[in-house]
Amino acid sequence: MSDERGHELSPGDFAVQLDLISKVHGLEQAEEYYNSIPDHLKGIQVYGALLNCYAHKRHMEKAEATMQKMRELGLVRILSYNVMLSLYSHMGRYEKLEALVKEMEEKGVSSDIYTYNIRLHAYVATSNFEEMEKLLMKMETDSLINIDFHTFFSVANGYLKAGLLEKSISMLKRAEELTVPMVGTTKAHAYEMLLTLYGSAGNKDGAYRVWNLYKNTGRIFNSTYICMINSLMSLDDIDGAEWISEEWASRKTLYDVRVPNSMIRAYSRKGLWKKAEEYVNKIVESGMQLEASSWDHLATGYHFGGQMEKAVETLKKAISIGKPGWKPNPYTLKTCLTYLEGKGDEEAAEELFEVSQ
Known part of the structure; x- marks a missing residue:
């Protein structure tokens, strides 16, 4: 052929x-x-x-x-085994995964880092921490295996989901050590994962430590600012999140609407509609552009704050500038429609529904 x-x-x-x-x-x-x-x-x-x-x-x-x-x-070959192990893991067929691992052991097929990580993910998914810890120990004693930060992130995330915060933080610190020699976008990705998981684990010191380490490496990506803001908001450190947002604005980096959106969304979800409103006004006055999702987040904040007239008007604004295919938050839309119908303004409710489709 x-x-x-x-x-x-x-x-x-x-x-x-x-x-x-x-x-x-x-x-x-x-x-x-x-x-x-x-x-x-x-x-x-x-x-x-x-x-x-x-x-x-x-x-x-x-x-x-x-x-x-x-x-x-x-x-x-080992690649074939890894393909099947990954398939069984994704399909939740853990009994088949274990049988295949046993076959590998019987045939003397050595595991590589991918084999180990697939098995770790399976143990995390089933909350089998005893086997997960045994496997991690085996990996650490295998001279042919170079454990990467993904391994510790996986274990840390498993502990976190189970509420084992101390063990999770211990794994994050070990992952942190492996990020030091990294460069470029890989380093940024690792630090973003650390910021997110430290925030989820309620560890403010860890989040700030990672942020300060990352700042000293040079360029900070907009995505990393977003991760830090979200992390601090999850830790209820609103002052800290505001400080990070102001630092981003002062650096005059390439504008990314996702950064202000992260602030508006966080304020709104916490019911801080006045802060969200002030922040939006500040952004508009500065000349930076907001998009439909920005106003949609603010409308949600008004809704959570019981400011339904403002929620309706802001949602209309979001819809009016939305690009083809964009849809508003369905929960906020439904609440606004219910509000208008409740006050007897069926015509306004029908109009809002039609423009949102």
Whole structure:
């Protein structure tokens, strides 16, 4: 078999094409293409690509059948095991995951960082902390494994969901140590995760420590400002969030409406409609542009504060500048409609409903 230019296609070429067909045209056409490939060219790359296609589409039985065929042909590698482990984890079939891990152990297949992390996520999902801790200890003693910050984030998040705050914070501190040598967007992403999880864990000291460490690295991304604001708001440190917002504005970085939106949304959810209103006025006076979602958040704040006339007018403003396809908060819209109907203004309610559709 050759391409249009007469070049002989390699197994790698077939594998890439198979993957593309599955993503663009669907699994049925991918299977047809697979069946057209000569048997002598269906090596580990092609079978691996087919396995990935089935796993991506969550076709467990077909993935298992392909994996069995690969076993019979002696084509199973650690990547194949990881694909199946990930599939079982995503589908909640943890008993199959454990059976496959046992098979790996019996066949002497060494786990890599991906194998370990897939298993960790499975233990976190089932709150099996005893096995999770055993596995983490095993990872730390495996000289061939370099634990990354994602591992500790996963464990910290598991502890956090279970309300084990001290253990969660301990894992976050270990993740923190691994972020020091990082650079660029990877470092920013790691710090943003730390800020979010420290906020969720109620650890204000940790949030500020990470923020100050990150500030000393140079450029601060708008997304990191948003994470810090949200973290402090979740910690009820409103003064701190306001200070961060003012710092962002003073730096005159590339404008990103998500930053003021994070303040408006946080004020509104806390019922601080006056603060939200003052903040919006300040933004408008500064010449910065707000979008439909900004006014929608403010309308929600008015609703939570019992200022229904203001909520209705602000929601109308949001709808009037919304781009095609944008929809207001359905809960706020319903509350405004109920308010208008309750005061006997059916015409206004009908008008608001129509423009919101």
